[in-house]
Amino acid sequence: MKTFAAAFLSLSLLAALPGVATAAASGTPSKATRTSKASAVPVRKVRSVVLRKATAPVIPAVATFGQVAGLHAVDDPLALKSSVAYVLDQDTNEVLFSKNPQAVLPIASITKLMTALVVVEAGLSLDEKLTVTDDDKDTEKNTGSRLAIGTTLTRGDMLHLALMSSENRAAHALGRNYPGGLEAFVAAMNAKAMSLGMADTHYVEPTGLSSRNQSSAADLAKLVNVTSQVPLLRDLSTSREARVALGKRLVQFRSTNGLLSNPLWDIGLQKTGFINEAGKCLVMQASMAGRKLIMVFLDSSGKASRIADAERMRKWLATQPGEGALPSAKL
Template sequence: MLGSPYATRRRRPGRGRSSRYASHRAPRRRFGSLVLLVVVLFLLYLAIQGLRPAPSASARLTASVQKVPGHLSLPWPSQGGAALAVDGTGFVGVAGSEQPAPIASIAKVMTAVVVLHDHPLGAGQPGPTITITPRDVAEYQQDVATQQSVLKVAAGEQLSEVQALEGLLIPSANNIAHVLARWDAGSTSAFVAKMNAEAQALGLRHTHFVSPSGLNPGTVSTPADLVRLGEVAMANPVFASIVAMPQVTLPVAGTVENYDYDLDHHGFIGIKTGSDSQAGGCFLFDAVVSTPAGREHVIGAVLGQQTPPIIESALNAATALVQALRPELRSVTLLRSGQVVGSIETPWGASSPVVIDQGVNVVGWPGLQPQLHFQPAPLGSSVRAGQRVGTVVLDAAGHTWRLPALAERAVGGPGLGFRLTNL
């Protein structure tokens, strides 16, 4: 019936059952999408954390080296300067003036070093022949007139390289220094340039040469530099054999004596004396001393001794130093083979000791204070057993040892748990 309150009302569009179901499905789809997003983000996080480079392991030094107990007191000369070293260990000490000073005929050690570098000789080899010229004779006569240290020569005389070096080092002949310089380099100035280049190459920062003989006081050095020069020179067997000779016989000059009167006394086996009014008495020396560890070379230099007779003063000062040092030398183990010197650490807790596979044993003395340093190598997140992880640097008295530092055992990389919990 029209107009009846009971009449059926027409339903509005979209208000049926299907629309109610749709309204319930929308939140579910949004929730599902959110879950999917979370899963995708989580998987992406896993991929990023799993694929990104892991932190590196790091090695550090944990060991130290102890000072040798006791105190060393040596009778250093009261004038000039001096230095003393044990070959293979380093400097025992330096005393007095460390300013560059004239060295007189000790310069001839560098002259011999350069000649032997340019014209090397084997044991027993005489080397090339050097013919004495009229110019050489005229120079010899001039040197005699000015009372220099000389070796008698004659025009046409033939000296082997070894004989010329003997004339240079044993009677300390200034004229032979110039003969060798011209023979080697063509001119004295060119040879002096070689001497200074060699000094620079050896790290002799306070040494400068202006002549091959040392007569000019502009040729200067320090005791420490000369000790280094002495070590280099004595490493050449030909040089070492010559300076150990108390005398030698040469074609024209005959038998000539060595000015090193300490030879064959107190273990001295060379190297070179020098003296003049500017330099005073000077002595660069090598002495062999017996220690509990065996026979060791003590190399030293004494400069600027002014008490007459000046050469004797230099020799006596050297003898006193060697005699005082001799009973103080002892065998010292600074590092042992297989010793743990450090550790490898990682952020995720893996670790390994760091060891060295070689030791360092030296001849030391009271008060010797070694220093230990570490130079790490770049490492990844994992380390193999036996892998080199750096270099242990041991410094003692100016001498340096460089030892490979090794991982004692393998160090694994980080696990998944570490990767997931560490951004």
């Protein structure tokens, strides 16, 4: 405030000097001494516009946790936009590419893979009807949803929309309708992570909207490995689109991952994610270069950067020697 007041006072003092106000506003010699009082009116208008521009606040972009930690400063041979990248041979556990694999970051909707795994392993009926309530509203980011309050779908449909279209209310409803409620569900998520050896992972809710849901690339590779072996989760996560009856309307839902429509990719399981704190995220299990690979990309900057990073990785793998001879790139 002191800086603003000082600047305003300086401009006011300058404005009191003949000819100075016009020169400051336009960058040209003042005409005030050669014009009448009536012609000076536009001069005052121009000066006020300049003052508004000079004092307009500059709002910085929201930084991701990875940017704050300086992870984007780490170079890699593929010039990836993701600050974290990890590629693992699913059969041999050989790490083929590794960039900041132990960095613990928010994982956004990648969370929903664990949500789905806990639901399926609980053996809950997929035909049971679940209803979206006010409790399922997003109070974390205040995002909207196509599932209005009162919408009733089967647990199987909720699971489908959570994995394919990353529907937050569907994921939250799945957790809320777990035996013991949401608190018991989150406890089950963390217990499952511990049993898988995901030591860097912690969950506080089932959607991924909270930045306190965090993990590392190495941990997420373990989660992808397990979930990709569940046929139902493979099918639902790689579904491109589905029509769901919402009341009297049939509503079209589509996948959040455009790579599913790319014939160059053979994807067995996938999940995308995004919140401001996490950046763009993507995990996949895919068959490539004669291998079944697990890929993790976290904290990617740019609208389509996670997809571009995956393409860079695919092309890089395609240029390497045949099966069993892919070199590893570790950073």
